[in-house]
Amino acid sequence: MRLLKIGLLTPAFLAFWLIPGRSQVVDCMAAEVNGKIITLTDVRILQAFAIEPEQRDDRTVSLRQALEEAINRRVVIDLVHEDIEVSKAEADELLIRWKERYPVGEWQNRLAVFGLQESGLRPYLEEMIRYVRIIGRRFNEGVEVSLSEIRDYYDEVYVPSERARGREPRPLTQVLQEIEVRIRRAKAGGQASVWVQSLRAQAEIRINERCLEEAR
Amino acid sequence: MSRSGKGSRIVPLGRTFWASGLCLFLFIPGILVSAAGPQISGVPRVEKVEVWVDGRPDTEDLERLISIRPGDRYSLIAVSEAIKHIFQSGLFSDIEVVRGGIEAVGLQFRLTRKRIVRKIRFEGEKGISGLKLRNALYSLQEDDFFSEEKLKRAIDELQLALNDEGFFQPAIQASVKRLEGVPLNDVSFVIRAGPRYAISDIQLEGNDEIRAAELREVMKTQTGDLYNLSRLDEDLARLRELYREKGYPRAEVDLVAEDFFPENGTVFLRIRVDLEERIEIVISGADIPSSLVRPIWEEKIFEDWGLSEGEVRILGRLREQGYVLATVDSRIERTESGIRVIYRIDPGRKFRIRKARFEGNRHFSADDIRKALGIEGRAVLFGGLDGKRVYELPGEIKAIYQIRGFPDSQVSFQFVQKGKNLEVIFSIKEGPQQRIETIEIVGAARIDPGTIREHLGIWEGGPFFRPAIQREVEKLNALYLNEAIRGTTIRPRIEAAGDETFKVVFNINEGRTVRIRSLLISGNLVTRKTVIERELKIAAGEPARADEIAASRRNLETLGIFSAVTIEEIPISDEWEHVVVGVREGDRNYVGLGVGVETKDPVRSSSLLLAADLRLRGTAEYMRSNVFGRAASLSLVSQFSLSEKRVVVIWQQPYFFFNLRVPTSLNAWVEEEDRQSFTFEREGISVTGMRAIVRDLDFLATVQYTRTILKQLEIPPNEIDREFYPYSKTSLAPSLILDRRDDAFNPERGSFSSAALEWALPLFQTESDFLKALFKHQRYLSPVARIVLGATFRIGLGQGRIPIHERFFAGGSNSFRGAEFDQLGPKDAESGVPVGGKALLLFNLEGSFPVISALPNLSLVVFYDVGNGFANRSDLDIGRLEQAVGAGVRYRTPLGPVRLELGWNLTEPERQGEPIVFITIGHIF
Incomplete structure (x- = not known):
């Protein structure tokens, strides 16, 4: 009896295996920003290659988050009207750094999934480099960090996190510069975020929720 | 085999194990392959490409827009690029691609056409006229593309318009009716304007300078009136003007509070006046209204700049009137409540400037200069030169010289009195002329350098004017585009070649010739495709020349049957592009009526005109355009009067x-x-x-x-x-x-x-x-x-x-x-x-x-x-x-x-x- 059941169920599994056969939406318009579109494939590439300003290997980005970041980049580059040239050397250098994050073979596998050559990633890298430069020009240079902010960060964040990791915190004088960079980056990031949101309010953005639903 | 307790059955383990293993072997790969994400597979190839538009199979051969062909290798990036190309045509609001098959892939492109608003209607208790509501709409218009975002913005715009007229709680519902078979929508707004509020009181605070009664007289909005925001805005502007006239040009008059009382349908308004400093403007010595300079002082400015700007305006006005030798002094005095700006004028005598002479002009004749300035003949025949313009002429003369290669030219002028008139003498120090010694064209291969030179407005031996070089670059860019070459960059380089001579080099990095892969026509619901094709100067397979594309657009616009014509170029590779011709057909019916009066007998005097036997005279006209979709029109015109009757039928075709x-x-x-x-x-x-x-x-x-x-x-x-x-x-x-x-x-x-x-x-x-x-x-x-x-x-x-x-x-x-x-x-x-x-x-x-x-x-x-x-x-x-x-x-x-x-x-x-x-x-x- 049991074998009969298995025999009846197997064709169902075979059908499930063979039918895509079964149609599926492979790509669609995920968003329209100022008259240009971001496709679902664009978003998946950004997600798969973790193409984002902060190179955090441990961060997994959802489809929605990747889309929102892609929209931010598109809005900033469109509305800021700055002619920023990205040299081939710059883009290649960044490509090499991204590649080094992945084990051997996985990089090629990821490219193959999309049918990409390495050169096909260039537009995405260039867009990110332009975005980072625009943000950097506006927010990194003018940000001031006071001594009291550094001290507070040392006492409230650095020391507890080092101790949590079982390490002895280094003296303030040794980590002062590092902490200053972190605070400046965080502040700039906060200001940049507010600025980007204000630019988004001026842009014409349409997110195609149906496309994102298809992707889930 | 295992032994179990008394009464239990012994199951052969081996058969279960193998059956389960078979299911797992079949099931799990199926999940992996069927998942909607990117898949790692072999080398799948595209077997079939289908296009569906608005849920129906394509009948317009839109497959030409798609860069993927049967036989191509399947890849997600290629699909993504194809979607972007289709979107660039401007015809579709949504595009999705469905895949079927694994190794032999079938792709179905599902396109949703952009819809156009055919009619906008306003229904319900609108509160204000349909015309006002229609004028308030900017985001959504008839004959324009429809989108949900535009609809939302349109509702906000209508809300604002109703608020302005005193309807603060309007309810607006929009409904969209999609017309079958055509990409047209009718949009209806059902409006419930809601109640209006009567003004219970208007409180004015912060004002000590003007009697409240005087302020209320200026305002059209009064206690007891229905509250209307736009009318109140006009009142606030009137109050600001009143304060300006009283010497407070920077007064701020704002509505700071509106307290609504829905239970009794009233609203209380509070208006605050912030006077800022009092600015008194005193102009003596000539009849110049203070309104000429008052606007300068309405903003917070640097006082020295304000004084200079005022002097310039006053002198300009005086010179226009003929007081060309006028002088103005200005200063500021501090008062208790603000400042006093004093302009003291010495107008001098009034003169007519009858003649303009030029001295020091060796390279250009006086007639040439007069012609370039546009002052030939005027001085003698028509009352003289404008005094204000005379002071501007040195700058204009200098600009003329600079364009002709004299960067160091200097121009001054003086007046010579001849009785009641003045003669103005312009002294010109031309300085050396800079010339172009050689022009070099580097990198041109697709276009002959000789042809490039013919298109330049500069020439060897001609005058050198640095800003003109950029204009020449733009001309050359246009030349390349007209030769269907895209992606060309042209960088000019200027080198000194000697004493006041220059070498101009145009470094050209030529792009590639782009041809039209396919030509699509869209948007013609009535107009025959042949009528549109007849106007096009471009065709599939031919080079995409920019001037021919522009001429095609002009030809279509000249037909007079389209409200909009767009021609989009969609690059698909370095050497090929699609061209999409989009048209929106305009209104087809026109009706005209005219009424007048005429007299039977000629009128010889105004008294006879009053006594004349006046009869009506009328004209009626109806025109139907784009008849049979051939851009032809049929008109019926009739005229009736005492002395003539006429009926004309006119058929016009292009x-x-x-x-x-x-x-x-x-x-x-x-x-x-x-x-x-x-x-x-x-x-x-x-x-x-x-x-x-x-x-x-x-x-x-x-x-x-x-x-x-x-x-x-x-x-x-x-x-x-x-x-x-x-x-x-x-x-x-x-x-x-x-x-x-x-x-x-x-x-x-x-x-x-x-x-x-x-x-x-x-x-x-x-x-x-x-x-x-x-x-x-x-x-x-x-x-x-x-x-x-x-x-x-x-x-x-x-x-x-x-x-x-x-x-x-x-x-x-x-x-x-x-x-x-x-x-x-x-x-x-x-x-x-x-x-x-x-x-x-x-x-x-x-x-x-x-x-x-x-x-x-x-x-x-x-x-x-x-x-x-x-x-x-x-x-x-x-x-x-x-x-x-x-x-x-x-x-x-x-x-x-x-x-x-x-x-x-x-x-x-x-x-x-x-x-x-x-x-x-x-x-x-």
């Missing part, structure tokens, strides 16, 4: 038969007209073709058949061959028109010439046998702003048997203003009524000038008319020309001037001293 590019008009008409000496009934049919020969020069040819019956003849029957007998005519009438006027309805400059021939042939059993020619030339000149001089010359000659209704007649508001309509020329010896003639000579001269600066469209006119009609060509005699002078007023409208004129005949003894009144629309010419 091409003659057999696709010959000659706009053609086929007319058929029935008319009856009452002239001075006869009445006629006529029916006729004609075909007219028009072709542009060169710019401004058109050729027209008309073939016409008419049948005319004469009635109510005031002349003896022997004047014509047969009375009451239908007179038929077949004629061929070619004409040439050269129109170089700046405006066809209200010309101020340029010229107009026409030469028309009518050859009436005795064909198709008609009696016609004559030849007529009419030549006309007009000229317009505006020597000084708003003064227009016009002259026209007309000569008409005829030979053969010309019946009375085909002869030349003259007299009236549009030919000779010293005689009534048709009354100039040969008359019947017995009855004295005009009989027309075979020769006509007319000359009209007139000048118009403005009267009141506040009414720029109103002008006075004086005229002098000379002319006569002659029974035969041999009778033409300059000594027998009649003369008339006159004056009148004109009011300019977009369709020409409305004229009221009085003419006095200087030749006819019995008419001398008695004017004839003419009221007309349109120019005499």
Whole structure:
């Protein structure tokens, strides 16, 4: 009896295996920003290659988050009207750094999934480099960090996190510069975020929720 | 085998294990393959590409837009690129791609066409007029693309419009009706405007300077009125103006609180006034209104800058009035409540600047400089040069020199008094001229360097002007685009080549020639595709030349049947692109109605005008455009009045038969007209073709058949061959028109010439046998702003048997203003009524000038008319020309001037001293 059941169920599994056969939406318009579109494939590439300003290997980005970041980049580059040239050397250098994050073979596998050559990633890298430069020009240079902010960060964040990791915190004088960079980056990031949101309010953005639903 | 307890069954483990393993083996890969994410597979190939539009299979061959072909290797990035190409066409609001198959992939592109708003309706208790609601809409318009975002913005706009009118809680619901089979939507807004609020009180705070009663008098909004935001905004603006006049130009007057009381339907308003400092402006020494400088002080500015700016404005005004030697001193005094700005003027004497001379100009003659400045002739004829402009001329002269290669030129001027007039002498230090020694073109291969040089506006040995080089780069960019080469970059380099000479190098990095892979036409719901294709200068497979693309767009716009024409280029590779021609068809039905009055008898004085027997005169017109989708139009025009009745049917098409590019008009008409000496009934049919020969020069040819019956003849029957007998005519009438006027309805400059021939042939059993020619030339000149001089010359000659209704007649508001309509020329010896003639000579001269600066469209006119009609060509005699002078007023409208004129005949003894009144629309010419 049991074998009969298995025999009846197997064709169902075979059908499930063979039918895509079964149609599926492979790509669609995920968003329209100022008259240009971001496709679902664009978003998946950004997600798969973790193409984002902060190179955090441990961060997994959802489809929605990747889309929102892609929209931010598109809005900033469109509305800021700055002619920023990205040299081939710059883009290649960044490509090499991204590649080094992945084990051997996985990089090629990821490219193959999309049918990409390495050169096909260039537009995405260039867009990110332009975005980072625009943000950097506006927010990194003018940000001031006071001594009291550094001290507070040392006492409230650095020391507890080092101790949590079982390490002895280094003296303030040794980590002062590092902490200053972190605070400046965080502040700039906060200001940049507010600025980007204000630019988004001026842009014409349409997110195609149906496309994102298809992707889930 | 295992042993279990008493009563249990023993299951053979091996069979279960293998069955489960088989299921797992079949199931798990199925999940992996079926997941909607990217998949790692072999080398799948595209077997089939389908396109569906709005849920239906494509019927417009849109597959051409898709860059993926059967046989191509399947990849997600290729699909993504294809979606972007399709989107660039501008035709679709949504695109998704569905895949079927694993190794042999079938792709289905599902496109959703952008929809267009056909009609917008407003329903419900709107509260304000539909027109106001329609004017408030910017995001959503009829004949524009529809989107949900635009609909949301439209609702916000309507909400704001209703708020402005005092409806603060409107409920607006939008519904969209999609029309079947076409990408059109009708949008309805159902509005419940809601209640309005009565103003219970208006409190003004912060104001100590002006009595509250005076403030309330200025405001239109009063306690008890229904609250209207837009009216209150106007009131706040009036209050600000009032404070400005009282010396507080920076006063801020704002609504700071609106307290609504829905229970009793009232609202309380609080307006705060922040006076800021008082600014008193004192101008002494000349009659200059303080309003000239007050706007400078309305903002918070640097005081020194404000004083300088005020001096500049005052001096400019004085110089315009002729006080060219005026001086102004200014200062600021502090007062308790603010500041006092004092301008003290010494105007000096008033002068006319009659002459401008130039000294030191070696490279250009004085006439050249005057012509370049646009001041030739003005000083002598028309009251002198504008004093304000004289002070600006040195800068203009310097600019002229710089453009011609003199970067170090300096210009100063001085006045020389000659009695009551001044002469201005411009001293020019030209400095050395910079020249271009050589021009080098580097990197040009696809376009011959010789051709590139021909397109440049600079030349070797010519003047060097650095900003001009960038203009030349733009010209060369356009040249490359017109040769279908895209992606070209041109970098100019300027090198010193010697003493005041330069070498200009254009480094060209040429792009690639781009061809059109496919040409798609979209948006034509009624218009035939062949009609659109006929206007295109581009085709699939040909190079994508930018000038031909622009010409194609212009041709389509000229058809007059589209409200919008777009041509999108969609690059698909370095060498190929798709071109999508998008059209939006405009309204097809036009109705026009016109009503006027006319008098039966000519009016000789204003008292007679009041007593005149006025009758209605009307015109009705209906036009249907784009008939049969062929860009043709059918019009029905009817005119009715005391003296004429006319019905005309007109068929116009952009091409003659057999696709010959000659706009053609086929007319058929029935008319009856009452002239001075006869009445006629006529029916006729004609075909007219028009072709542009060169710019401004058109050729027209008309073939016409008419049948005319004469009635109510005031002349003896022997004047014509047969009375009451239908007179038929077949004629061929070619004409040439050269129109170089700046405006066809209200010309101020340029010229107009026409030469028309009518050859009436005795064909198709008609009696016609004559030849007529009419030549006309007009000229317009505006020597000084708003003064227009016009002259026209007309000569008409005829030979053969010309019946009375085909002869030349003259007299009236549009030919000779010293005689009534048709009354100039040969008359019947017995009855004295005009009989027309075979020769006509007319000359009209007139000048118009403005009267009141506040009414720029109103002008006075004086005229002098000379002319006569002659029974035969041999009778033409300059000594027998009649003369008339006159004056009148004109009011300019977009369709020409409305004229009221009085003419006095200087030749006819019995008419001398008695004017004839003419009221007309349109120019005499």
